Amino acid sequence: VAFDCSEFGNGSCPENDKSLGIRTAMYLFISGAIFITIFGNLxxxxxxxYFKQLHSPTNFLILSMAITDFLLGFSIMPYSMIRSVENCWYFGILFCKIHYSFDLMLSITSIFHLCSVAIDRFYAICYPLHYSTKMTISAVKRLLLFCWSIPGTFAFGVVFSEAYADGIEGYDVLVACSSSCPVMFNKLWGTTLCMAGFFTPSSVMIGIYGKIFAVSKKHARAINTIPENQNSQMKKEKKAAKTLGIVMGFFLFCWFPCFFTILLDPYLNFSTPSVLFDALTWFGYFNSTFNPLIYGFFYPWFRKALKYILLGKIFNSHFQNANLFTQKESE
Structure with missing residues (x-):
């Protein structure tokens, strides 16, 4: 089918209105963020x-979440950087769909992981006696299968079937003629994505953490009646819950504007400026950059492990059993 592309410049890239200095600054800034995202999560x-002391159900969930952030930094952010700086998509329509499918899958996978971590913390703090029987390695494997398979099936299915664009007037012309890798969600799929992939799991997480902190307050009042060893374990679990609550809060803060815009855009006749949508997407991406920094700030064991990695000590197999916790943290 031949389309009249005169309105879109015949599919060629529009002249870039950014000066060389601005483009260079953008490349340096975003490249720095990509570097932190890739190597921090790695x-x-x-x-x-590597470290056997860190092999726990909670940490396996965090490991999988770090893989999600690593993949975003490694396979999504570099291409998005070029598109944002050059105001053009150079990689063809097929790779545009693959890129967007992975992008969508990884952002939904992240929030599903955060939900799983919230469930893990819920059992650890609210039902500590049942934690070891509920959060087994096999239970974690089932959670991880769910976290990866559902977002992957949804993202690739919706994007490659182009169901997301049904009923959007002129979308075929836009895809054939535009040079910007356009993806626009209609009202049905925009609402489905935002409700099922963001707002519902967000509400579940907020509810779970609300319950966790209510129980933590109750524990704090009863702290003097609890045996010392149980008391120290509860403090450790609460600290972990607090840190992961901060990770969750930061995720919601970074991704809410982007998902809210996807939800509203079809009802506003797709009038959101592309530069605004691009900026909100990057605001979401930077969540993956900040996660390892949050871990580094709140987890002394991560700082110690990072030191061993940078010194090359992990090449000695006996370091797998190294103690990463100080006496204070163990208590």
Whole structure:
């Protein structure tokens, strides 16, 4: 089918209105963020995989979440950087769909992981006596299968079937003529994506953490009546819940504007400026950049593991049993 592309410049890239200085600054800034995203999350992956002391159900969930952030930095952010700086998509329509499918899958996978971590913390703090029987390695494997398979099936199915664009007037012309890798969600799929992939799991997480902190307050009041060893374990679990609650809060803060815009855009006749949507997408991406920094700030064991990695000590197999916790943290 031949389309009149005169309105879109015959599919060629529009002249870039950014000066060389601005483009250079953007490349340097975003490349720095990509570097932190890739190597920060790679350090987390190596730490949890290598050190036996870190092999726990909670940490396996964090490991999988770090893999999600690593993949976003490695396979999504570099191409998005070129598109954002050059105001053009150079990689063809097929790779545009693959890129967007992975992008969508990884963002939904992240929030599903955060939900799983919230469930893990819920059992650890609210039902500590049942935790070891509920959060077994096989239970974690089932959670991880769910976290990866459902978003993957949804993202690739919706994008490659182009169901998301049904009923959008002129979308075929836009795809054939535009040079920007356009993806626009209609009202049905925009609402489905945002409700099932973001707002519902967000509400579940907020509810779970609300319950966790209510129980934590109750524990704090009863702290003097609890045996010392149980008391120290509860403090450790609460600290982990607090840290992961911060990770969850930061995720919601970074991704809410983007998902909210996807939800509203079809009802506003797709009038959201592309530069705004691009900026909100990057705001979401930077969540994957900040996650290893949050871990580094709140987890002394991660800082210690990172030191061993940078010193090359992990090449000695006996370091797998190294103690990463100080006496204070163990208590």
């Amino acid at each position: 350090a987390m992956i190596i730490s949890i995989s």
